[in-house]
Amino acid sequence: QKEVEQDPGPLSVPEGAIVSLNCTYSNSAFQYFMWYRQYSRKGPELLMYTYSSGNKEDGRFTAQVDKSSKYISLFIRDSQPSDSATYLCAMSVAQGAQKLVFGQGTRLTINP
Amino acid sequence: GAVVSQHPSWVICKSGTSVKIECRSLDFQATTMFWYRQFPKQSLMLMATSNEGSKATYEQGVEKDKFLINHASLTLSTLTVTSAHPEDSSFYICSARRILELNTEAFFGQGTRLTVV
Numbered sequence: 232q233k234e235v236e237q238d239p240g241p242l243s244v245p246e247g248a249i250v251s252l253n254c255t256y257s258n259s260a261f262q263y264f265m266w267y268r269q270y271s272r273k274g275p276e277l278l279m280y281t282y283s284s285g286n287k288e289d290g291r292f293t294a295q296v297d298k299s300s301k302y303i304s305l306f307i308r309d310s311q312p313s314d315s316a317t318y319l320c321a322m323s324v325a326q327g328a329q330k331l332v333f334g335q336g337t338r339l340t341i342n343p
Numbered sequence: 344g345a346v347v348s349q350h351p352s353w354v355i356c357k358s359g360t361s362v363k364i365e366c367r368s369l370d371f372q373a374t375t376m377f378w379y380r381q382f383p384k385q386s387l388m389l390m391a392t393s394n395e396g397s398k399a400t401y402e403q404g405v406e407k408d409k410f411l412i413n414h415a416s417l418t419l420s421t422l423t424v425t426s427a428h429p430e431d432s433s434f435y436i437c438s439a440r441r442i443l444e445l446n447t448e449a450f451f452g453q454g455t456r457l458t459v460v
Contacts, residue, residue, distance in 0.1 A: 239384070265449075274349070274436050274451035275387070319386060321449075331377070331438075331449055333386045 237334025250307040254320035261322040349452030364422045366437030372417040373439035381434040393420040427459045
């Protein structure tokens with residue numbers, strides 16, 4: 232079983248829709264959770280990071296963490312064609328830990 | 344956010360030759376940098392952790408003699424793929440960690456696409 236599971240998609244939605252991306256994990260030691268956006272042939276770009284259960288909002292993006300269920304989500308509101316990319320979740324253990332474990336990535340397409 | 348620069352962005356080399364990839368943190372110091380490999384439509388797989396002033400730590404299954412890592416300064420790490428073969432063709436990405444209070448963030452370079460012919 233992989234430490235981090237993420238549905239690779241592809242996921243295709245119309246412009247303006249709310250997008251929900253999810254990851255589950257098995258290692259209860261994970262404490263820090265991140266979402267990255269990766270455009271084709273580019274390095275990942277950090278979108279959101281959080282270290283506590285609950286919601287964190289930044290513009291059109293909301294990151295949600297449920298440690299009791301080992302489940303994290305990223306919501307994108309008012310999705311735009313420019314949001315089309317691969318979204319990767321990543322996690323690490325407590326502060327000072329160095330290793331990030333990534334999900335497989337979900338390929339998202341927003342259709343105009 | 345912090346900037347990590349990777350060079351070159353792409354490289355084509357002949358089988359049997361060696362290729363060096365550079366990773367620089369431009370506006371912060373990174374005592375630790377990370378090297379990942381990504382195959383098409385797959386996630387990033389950590390290859391090794393590069394520590395300034397000491398030997399790199401390699402993940403299980405990664406050949407340290409094939410993937411040479413040197414962390415020459417607080418802003419530069421290099422990955423050398425020695426005696427490259429077509430199966431080494433991949434997207435190589437570095438990242439650097441900046442410790443901020445209770446949080447940790449990792450910033451990535453733009454990646455290097457290596458094609459071995």
